[in-house]
Amino acid sequence: MKRIISLLLFVTTVMVASAFDLAEECDNIKGVSTISINQAMLKLVSFPDKGTNPVDLEALSSRLDKVQIINADEPAPTAAVKNMVNRYISSAPRFERTMKMKDGDESVMMYMRTLSVPRANEPQNEFLIIVEDTPDITVVLLVGRITMDELANVTEL
Amino acid sequence: MNKTDYIRYLLDEYYNGTLSLSGERELRSYFAGDYIDPELEAERDMFLALGDIQVPDELEERLNETIYSLDRERKTRRIGLRRWIMRAGAVAATVAIVVTLVLPSGKMTDEEIIGSMTREEVAAHTTRVLELMSRTINAGSESAGRATSVAIEVINSQSDNI
Numbered sequence: 001m002k003r004i005i006s007l008l009l010f011v012t013t014v015m016v017a018s019a020f021d022l023a024e025e026c027d028n029i030k031g032v033s034t035i036s037i038n039q040a041m042l043k044l045v046s047f048p049d050k051g052t053n054p055v056d057l058e059a060l061s062s063r064l065d066k067v068q069i070i071n072a073d074e075p076a077p078t079a080a081v082k083n084m085v086n087r088y089i090s091s092a093p094r095f096e097r098t099m100k101m102k103d104g105d106e107s108v109m110m111y112m113r114t115l116s117v118p119r120a121n122e123p124q125n126e127f128l129i130i131v132e133d134t135p136d137i138t139v140v141l142l143v144g145r146i147t148m149d150e151l152a153n154v155t156e157l
Numbered sequence: 158m159n160k161t162d163y164i165r166y167l168l169d170e171y172y173n174g175t176l177s178l179s180g181e182r183e184l185r186s187y188f189a190g191d192y193i194d195p196e197l198e199a200e201r202d203m204f205l206a207l208g209d210i211q212v213p214d215e216l217e218e219r220l221n222e223t224i225y226s227l228d229r230e231r232k233t234r235r236i237g238l239r240r241w242i243m244r245a246g247a248v249a250a251t252v253a254i255v256v257t258l259v260l261p262s263g264k265m266t267d268e269e270i271i272g273s274m275t276r277e278e279v280a281a282h283t284t285r286v287l288e289l290m291s292r293t294i295n296a297g298s299e300s301a302g303r304a305t306s307v308a309i310e311v312i313n314s315q316s317d318n319i
Binding site: 046153 | 283286287289291294297
C-alpha cells in the first residue's frame, strides 16, 4: 500500500511539474498577451520566401517543439509576469543564466537548459529570453532540438 | 439369493462404504458365528482385520484442522491475487491519467492545430522568435568580446604604468 501511495505521489509530482506551462499560466493574468505555438503547428508552417537569409528556417522550425511569446506593457501585469517567470525558473531544474545585459531601463536576460538527449547529438534545449524595457516586458520561450550556435547563425550574416 | 450371496452383497456394500450400521452388525454377527461358508473364510479375515483398526480420537480434529488450513490458504491466495489486481489497476489508472493529461491527445486536424492563427502568422511569429533569440545571442557574444577587449586593454595600460 505504501508503495502505491509513493508511486501515486511521485506521478502526481511529475504531472504537476510537467503541467507548468508558462504561457498558459500567464494567460490568466489580466493585461497580458500570449502566443503559444506547439510542435504540431510548427510542422505545418512553411516559409515561402527565404530572402537573403542563407539559414533554412523551415528545416530549423521542424526541429522546434514549442515557441511561446508573452508580452505585457503595464506595471501591474509586467510585475505579475516577472513573478511567474521567476517561479517557472525556480521550479524548472538545471536552468542556467547564460547572459544578462543592462542598458539604462532596458535589460535582457537569457536562460538555457538541456531537457533531454532523445537522439545522438541532438539534445533538446530550452531557451528563455526576458526583455525588460520599463514598463514593458517580453518573454520568449523556445524548446527544440537546436543549439545556441544554430540560433546565432539565423541573423549572423 | 442364498445366505452366502447375501453376505457377499453386504461385503460389497461395506467396502464401497455404503453399508448401513445394521448391515455392518449383521456382517459382524455372521463372521463371529459358528458356521462360515468356506468360500468366505478369506473375506472373514479381511473383515475382522479392518474391524480391529482403531480410529484415533484426534483424527477428526486433525482432519478438520487440515481442511481449515487448506481453505485459509486458498483464501490468502485469492486475497493476494486481488491485491495484485488492485495494484495493477492503480498503476494502469495512473498511467492513463498521465497519458491523458501530459501527452498530446489523439490525432488533430490542421484546423484544430492552427486554431485562430493562419499559417502565415505562425511562420511570422516563429521567424520573429528565432531572430530575437539570434540577435540576443549575437549581441551577448559581441558584448562579451568587447568587454574582454576592454578588460585586456585596461590591464595592459595598468601594467605599462607599473
